[in-house]
Amino acid sequence: MSLINIRGNTYYIKGGTNSGLYLFTDNTAIIIDPGLPGLRPRKIIKELKENNIEISYIINTHEHDDHYGACKEYKLENKNIKILSSKYAKLYIENPELFSKYIIGGKSNKFLDEFFKRSNQSSLYIDEELTLGNVIINKEVFKIIEFKGHTPGSIGVMTKDKVLFVGDLLVSEDMLNKYDFLFVFDIKDYIESLNKLKTINFEYMVLGHGKNIINKDDSYKLIEKHENAINNYINQIKEDLKEPMGIEALLKNIIVRNDLHCNYKEFYFYKSSLVSIISYLCDLDEVSYTIQGGELLYYIQKNQIMIK
Incomplete structure (x- = not known):
């Protein structure tokens, strides 16, 4: 000490x-x-x-x-x-x-x-x-x-x-x-x-x-x-959102694809960071949303490029 x-x-x-x-x-x-x-x-x-x-x-x-x-x-x-x-x-x-x-x-x-x-x-x-x-x-x-x-x-x-x-x-x-x-x-x-x-x-x-x-x-x-x-996860999310997808499905993809350790607390920490990225992309007018069958889905807007 x-x-x-x-x-x-x-x-x-x-x-x-x-x-x-x-x-x-x-x-x-x-x-x-x-x-x-x-x-x-x-x-x-x-x-x-x-x-x-x-x-x-x-x-x-x-x-x-x-x-x-x-x-x-x-x-x-x-x-x-x-x-x-x-x-x-x-x-x-x-x-x-x-x-x-x-x-x-x-x-x-x-x-x-x-x-x-x-x-x-x-x-x-x-x-x-x-x-x-x-x-x-x-x-x-x-x-x-x-x-x-x-x-x-x-x-x-x-x-x-x-x-x-x-x-x-x-x-x-x-x-x-x-x-x-x-x-x-x-x-x-x-x-x-x-x-x-x-x-x-x-x-x-x-x-x-x-x-x-x-x-x-x-x-x-x-x-x-x-x-x-940061850019790696932004790009992963943008790739997933080529098709409309909800937050829970996106989060599952991120956790499984990146083999992230996950307990109850960490799940919500990851979800918070995911929502922050979605909000960032929304503010940049790169992502929009639709509601289908009571489910909120986000999707990447056309003509958006990946971050290098």
Whole structure:
């Protein structure tokens, strides 16, 4: 659970969800994405105490509980910690049941809820909403960057050491090779965020999920792989929609064709990403719909070309 120095005062802690840490000169610190509740945050808190480091702020890059879930444990340890997020992420963090409702498309049920242990988040509140651009925290400047797409409230955080924490905008190459049907809320926003990332002047990048720190040069290759993954599934869907097809049939094709691991939760994650791609194609006027025999069917409009 040791702190790993990246550069200057910027560190990270490896885990299922990587956590960032910026150490101030007064030996207080910011945690970026504390991860899930449980044993890991307790070990981190113990190690920080042993090194006389006091957490004063927590920044959450987005509204998924594998990133913010441990906030309450830090807050219980020190009630003066300020928890920060974007305005949109705040809505979901303070009302975690909304995520299940959004995923399932209505009231959630026990089959989905059993994947999300919500008790630790029942009284979690965001103390301050982060604005975009340069933000001063404890006399230090941090750059807050909008990275919408994976979720509507996703942000990146860059320290003065030019280390950029991107949350789940990107995943590691190893993970992408296994799980290339990315969980994306808005395809257009996601593509724009990938393009924005190419223009940012950072030197090292920390992924929410991945074993290695990414330097600027290597980031271009990883971004391209994410773009290819998105375009691959867009093209699969466009090929299937040469004939009218419903969402369930499309989803079955995607899962079977790509041999995707699937449990109840993952089924709805895949369905959410599929609907996002359909909505993207609808907004581009590439896809239309018909209702036949009470079934909603989508189809690709004529004269549409495949993405290369």
